[in-house]
Amino acid sequence: MAHCNGRCSSCGGCLQGLEPGGAQTPECTKRILLTGNPNVGKSAFFSRLTGVHAISSNYPGTTVGFMEGTLRTEGTCYRLVDVPGAYTLEPTNEAEEIARKLVAEGGDKVIIVLDATALERNLVLALQVLERGIPSVVALNMVDEARHSGIIVDSTALEKELGVPVVPTVAVTGQGIRELVARLDEARVSPLTATPPESRWQRIGSIVSRVQKVVHRHHTFRDRLEDASVHKFWGALIGIAVLSLSYMAVREIGEGLINLLLDPFFESAVRPVLMKLSDILGPGSSLHTLLIGTLFDGQIDFEQSFGVVSTGLYVEFVMVLPYIVAFYAVLSFLEDSGYLPRLAILFDALLHRIGIHGYAVIPTLLGLGCNVPGILATRVLESRRERFIAATLISVAIPCAALQAMVVGVLGNIGLRYVLLVYGALFVSWIILGRLMHKLLPGYSPELIVEIPPYRLPSLQAFSMKLWFRIRGFLVEATPLVLGGILLANLLTTAGVIGFLAKAVAPLFNVVLGLPSSAAGAILLGILRKDVAVGMLVPLGLSPEQLVVATVTLSMTFPCIATFVVLWKELGGKDTAKSLAIMLATAFTAGGLLNAVFSFLS
């Protein structure tokens, strides 16, 4: 069974247990390290070689931890370690620190992946690894893309220079993989001796001059698009266009799935079955209350009945799932196209003022899907201070797709302006809280220094795999929590626990937030899942303004349980406590202020 140290960049591949990589049999003790610069296709190699699905994206830093899988060749079984991308073994960030440790621990063989389009820079790490004296094989990857850019690398000449086998490959299509595996047996220790750092570039320069030819070519459309995307005017225009189109696509796909497919299905196929079940259980019985919930005019109201199999299934599969599918489809496309790092350039100036740099747009965008991968991805940021700010901001002000789906579903029916109010309040809190943390927390935040990958047309296969893994991740993780959450909410309500807690916090809720104490139960249950909590608010008969205050407070207070666990893992106990205190303070301040404004206006 493959395992990944709980550290890969997305919960889709990580928390779910991975696909068969072959059981780790006792004789499988030989270790191969897969090393290379960031974004050279190591994860694509890893998936090809082991059959274990590793999330790969078109930007540096997708794999921050490391993954392990099994590679079987004729006669031998290896444990293959996907080492996080590093430019150098003299670490300049956490991923490189992990890479340095893994290489220092050594292995039986190393596969060094080189990006043929950026040979000079890639050779820095390659030479450092070769100098360790581990038998090596080099995969000269992306030879197709290099050829398109007019860069021709002579792999036979490179093989002579490095003294180890060099195989030209295209990992995404699988070209050269078989030859690479076949030549693993030829892996040998490079005869190259250690290079002193001051003459490193000279040595690399002379190797490059002997193995690489660059053919002059004219500016292509892609070059122009790449330049325009980081231009101060055109870049902003492209950014606005991409974000608006993405937003529209998520809405259209999500609504389309709901209105054309899932809602009709629930009405025509699920409702009759549940009504039969309702008759059998008998309305009013305690089992009926738990499973079906309250009937309205003798009918199930999917949004309000609040039974485990009525509202529970409806929330998960009709209200939330379509937006999860839509969001991840759009995000995965953006990831694989290479646009996200360009967005980082556009947002750097703004984010720098709230204590994080532009690259934090990537964890933030991931957080809009689910806070868990968002917070895991804060590892792409260099300093602890930045990671704390970014993770806290995500937990406080970035609503996950499930929560957003419910906000849009519930408030959108009453009026678009209420939805906008919720987003506005979250955005303003994000800016103010970031600014405050930047001013008050000791230390400084490092600068953006990042390589921008070329634009690529996402491969359909990799895209669908990634989308499927993310959707499956959501289903496996959310289903028990949503159904269990509603069950627990019903049990606690029946047992009077919710009523008791609601009484205890009633003054706070009545005076500060202007909410009935019954809303407290929903916000407390938000710890399990926030989408369920919004569902609990629906039957309370709140005014639109009260719903806005309640959803804003709910979004900002405690993170859901899954987010809490990763926060703890990433920040440690002390900083998590600090982060939680900030969340509570921000939630009640923002909720209280909104309530004050609403009462002032009325």
Place this chain on the structure above:
Amino acid sequence: MKQTLNALEDGVRAVVSKMPAGECGKRLEALGLYPGKAFVKISGMPFHGPVTILLDQRQIAIGHGVSSHLIVEAAQSPGETG
């Protein structure tokens, strides 16, 4: 003329003459930028945003603070692009 990277005009080809000190310098070097290396400045973002350069056909974004400590020398007159 020697100047800082953020002061360099857009579209100009230049050569690195002095790297910023410390960690940032190391990170830039890891990305393939070292004294004597040629590149083209593509753009600088407003409001102290980052500078993007083209280094061996690959774009690299460099924060405003670091780019004001990277000393470069223009290799040709403005207007010509590499």
